[in-house]
Amino acid sequence: PLETYDSPNGLNRGRGVVGVRCTGSKPWKLFVPVSIAVIERVVVTRRPLVRGQALQADDLILSETDVSRLHKAYFTRVEDVIGLHSKRALGAGKTLHAGLLKREKLVRRGKAVSIIASVGGLKVSVRGKALADGSQGDQIRVENLASGKIVSGTVAGDGLVKVLN
16 A cells, blocks of 8 residues: 655645655655645735725725735735725735735824823823824824923824823
8 A cells, every 4th residue: 555644844835745655565655746725815906906095895805815825924804904005006806915005104204293191081182293104003202392202102093193101
């Protein structure tokens, strides 16, 4: 009877080698090249997109794809991509990865922002100046224009930075 075994390097996604041997009266072995596909549902474009376009749910679909051939981080949930912007024009059926998309800058360096601090039921808002560009969820430094203090906060909206006390 024939036996199969993993190659000394093991099996990974993509291409690999499987050993086949016979241990009969005249033993022999050989290695057989194999392709290993890993199928996952990934986010792809439903239709062509233009550069800078904000992605909506109807622009995207989930498609079964062999991810063993994908080299960059890809998305498996449509909701993770909604609201991101395309860095360049993309054709229909293009698998989306982080290198193709960017988040919209909600705060620009040197521009006015509202700094919000909440403690218990108390909410305080002061004017500030952004010291860096930032997208939703980014940590940036801002200057409190009333006190001159520099604090770090999280971009929470258009021109809005939340700080923790």
